[in-house]
Amino acid sequence: MSAAPMPVAVNTFREAVRDRVLYNLVFFALLMIGAAILVGQISIGIDRLVIVNLGLSAISLFGLVMAIFIGVGLVSKEIEKRTLYSLLAQPIRRWEFLIGKYAGLVLTLVVNNFFMTLGLAAALFYVGRPFVRTDAVILVSIYFILLELALVTAIALFFSCFSTPMLSTLFTLGIYITGNFASDIRGFGDFTKSPGVKVVTRVIYYLVPNFHNFNSIAAASHGEPIPLALVGQNTLYAALYVALLLVAASAVFSHRNLK
Amino acid sequence: MASIAVPLLFATVAGLQTRIDAETRSIAQKSDEVLLRSPAAIQKMSFGYDSLLADIYWTRAVQYYGARFAKKGATFELLWPLLDITTTLDPKLIIAYRFGAIFLSEKGTGGAGRPDLAIQLVKRGMAANPDEWHLDLDLGFLYYWRMKDYTSAARTFLAASKKPGAPQMLAVTAAHVAEEGGSLDTSQMIWSEIYESNKDPKIRERALQTLQALKAAQDQLHLNEIADEYKNRFGRYPASISELRSAGLLNGIPVDPLGYPYVFGSDGKAALNPDSPIVIPQDLNGLAAPKQ
Numbered sequence: 001m002s003a004a005p006m007p008v009a010v011n012t013f014r015e016a017v018r019d020r021v022l023y024n025l026v027f028f029a030l031l032m033i034g035a036a037i038l039v040g041q042i043s044i045g046i047d048r049l050v051i052v053n054l055g056l057s058a059i060s061l062f063g064l065v066m067a068i069f070i071g072v073g074l075v076s077k078e079i080e081k082r083t084l085y086s087l088l089a090q091p092i093r094r095w096e097f098l099i100g101k102y103a104g105l106v107l108t109l110v111v112n113n114f115f116m117t118l119g120l121a122a123a124l125f126y127v128g129r130p131f132v133r134t135d136a137v138i139l140v141s142i143y144f145i146l147l148e149l150a151l152v153t154a155i156a157l158f159f160s161c162f163s164t165p166m167l168s169t170l171f172t173l174g175i176y177i178t179g180n181f182a183s184d185i186r187g188f189g190d191f192t193k194s195p196g197v198k199v200v201t202r203v204i205y206y207l208v209p210n211f212h213n214f215n216s217i218a219a220a221s222h223g224e225p226i227p228l229a230l231v232g233q234n235t236l237y238a239a240l241y242v243a244l245l246l247v248a249a250s251a252v253f254s255h256r257n258l259k
Numbered sequence: 260m261a262s263i264a265v266p267l268l269f270a271t272v273a274g275l276q277t278r279i280d281a282e283t284r285s286i287a288q289k290s291d292e293v294l295l296r297s298p299a300a301i302q303k304m305s306f307g308y309d310s311l312l313a314d315i316y317w318t319r320a321v322q323y324y325g326a327r328f329a330k331k332g333a334t335f336e337l338l339w340p341l342l343d344i345t346t347t348l349d350p351k352l353i354i355a356y357r358f359g360a361i362f363l364s365e366k367g368t369g370g371a372g373r374p375d376l377a378i379q380l381v382k383r384g385m386a387a388n389p390d391e392w393h394l395d396l397d398l399g400f401l402y403y404w405r406m407k408d409y410t411s412a413a414r415t416f417l418a419a420s421k422k423p424g425a426p427q428m429l430a431v432t433a434a435h436v437a438e439e440g441g442s443l444d445t446s447q448m449i450w451s452e453i454y455e456s457n458k459d460p461k462i463r464e465r466a467l468q469t470l471q472a473l474k475a476a477q478d479q480l481h482l483n484e485i486a487d488e489y490k491n492r493f494g495r496y497p498a499s500i501s502e503l504r505s506a507g508l509l510n511g512i513p514v515d516p517l518g519y520p521y522v523f524g525s526d527g528k529a530a531l532n533p534d535s536p537i538v539i540p541q542d543l544n545g546l547a548a549p550k551q
């Protein structure tokens with residue numbers, strides 16, 4: 001692969017920083033401070049649990065909002081501002097441009113998650129809890145959140161290649177919700193006696209990205225170990241799905257008439 | 260202009276809100292505090308944030324219980340749905356089973372008075388956390404203290420003693436319960452286990468209070484025996500502790516666990532000093548004296 005996507009990625013990251021996207025970190029910090037101070041006074045025995053659950057849920061939710069709302073504008077914004085034309089006049093292919101855009105947003109999410117992880121660690125330290133070996137599960141959980149966000153970004157980018165930002169947001173959210181209910185959809189099929197419905201629900205189950213795979217917040221909050229095999233399988237699953245989406249997005253975008 | 264208008268409008272809005280609050284207070288009191296009662300539905304709608312939702316529901320359960328605790332006429336009908344949702348969302352939230360069982364089983368103004376639901380909750384916790392011996396201890400306690408089912412209590416304590424990390428003392432407790440269920444010293448043993456096995460200050464305080472009451476009840480039984488002996492000798496009950504001392508039946512002045520001297524009532528029975536903060540609950544009076 002050529003180094004052409006690199007400048008696009010760096011510029012996407014810079015643009016996100018310029019757009020004050022990382023300001024969400026301030027809100028995250030306030031949330032963590034508030035939770036650390038308040039929770040002991042309004043509940044019983046869950047100080048640490050709340051910090052871990054709230055921290056990881058916030059990392060996931062903030063990331064999700066960023067991945068969707070910035071992701072759907074990655075291509076359409078360039079077209080709208082007409083900057084895409086000058087970019088494509090450079091020696092860069094359309095798929096390289098897409099990879100660069102994708103990498104730039106994922107980089108933004110990684111940086112964002114890194115600082116949020118620091119905030120979470122500080123909040124845990126504040127509630128007077130020494131770090132133990134099982135805390136490694138929290139890091140694994142954050143890694144899973146990143147995999148999930150990478151996948152959501154790829155979905156948003158895919159829709160962004162041929163649809164308006166509004167519709168892309170709806171499509172991405174739709175896929176995300178469906179992906180969360182994937183096992184239930186399969187379950188519905190198992191309930192029915194119709195073999196046809198069973199096949200259809202099973203196909204949907206394997207077709208939509210199964211976001212439930214990446215949910216390990218509960219395990220992290222209780223310090224339950226996550227098998228190494230699952231880490232590998234989830235990494236591979238996300239990588240394959242992202243590759244699939246990027247290839248599809250490149251194919252669509254390469255054939256798109258930009259005139 | 261804006262610097263005056265904005266705060267002014269905010270103040271007006273805040274004032275209006277207090278009016279609306281007053282207007283809707285009666286409606287709010289009537290409204291259900293748990294809109295969705297299906298734990299499974301809530302879990303499906305949590306989008307993977309079920310453990311955070313569990314924390315929120317647990318906090319709501321604590322707040323709900325706290326707002327009604329020790330209030331005359333208060334009911335706890337939403338306690339079970341809240342605990343049901345909490346433990347479905349996070350089956351590993353041990354604290355919800357342990358405290359929830361207390362909230363549900365306590366009688367009168369202290370809880371829902373539903374030991375059957377408390378047992379159901381703890382059993383659910385045991386199924387989800389098979390190695391957690393604290394839950395077996397709580398179940399045994401519920402059988403012993405609330406249901407007076409000493410056979411089930413003994414069996415549960417014995418099962419708890421075999422789990423990893425459980426104190427061996429639980430096996431002794433099981434034997435005591437099987438042999439002498441319902442006695443004061445067996446109850447003391449179980450409450451001591453509750454005291455020792457809990458880190459939470461509120462539960463420890465409750466256990467300590469009961470241990471003090473049990474000790475006082477035991478002391479009173481002992482003093483009553485001495486008073487009976489005094490009556491055999493002198494044909495009447497003693498009017499005070501000093502009469503027992505003069506008769507050579509007591510060496511010193513017996514005091515309760517908080518240091519207050521016991522007194523004798525007009526019926527000749529030993530009683531707590533009126534100044535003593537110790538309260539002996541009604542259900543303790545039914546417990547038998549230890550075997551000699």
